[in-house]
Amino acid sequence: MMNFSNFEQLIDSMTLEVWHGLRRAVELGRWPDGRRVSAEQRELCLQAIIAWETKNLPEQERTGYVPSHCNSSEADSEQPVDLQPAPERKGEH
Incomplete structure (x- = not known):
């Protein structure tokens, strides 16, 4: 077994x-x-x-990695979402 003096090595x-x-191992949650795989092992992996x-x-x-396809001209043309309360159903208060 190798002895590593630090993480970089x-x-x-x-x-x-x-x-x-x-x-x-991280994807499946199991070793071969x-x-x-414990939570600590997953974090270290x-x-x-x-x-x-x-x-x-x-x-x-x-x-x-998440690609950034948005440039400033596209961002300026986007419309904000306007959230409206759900209509009240008859008989519910």
Whole structure:
């Protein structure tokens, strides 16, 4: 078993295969042997996944990426939503 002195060293040593395995464990909530992934393990896996992706993948390929297709001219033309109260039904007060 390897001894890592810090988180950065761990991330630098992660392979693509390890990254895939961590993502799969987080997605399914189980390790390959069937054991459940605890909340703490899920949190640590997500931190490792995000750190690895930051170093190894372009932004648009990273977990949680949301493209920004909105420019200022489109935003100015959008209409705000006007919420109205629901009509009261007969017999209800």
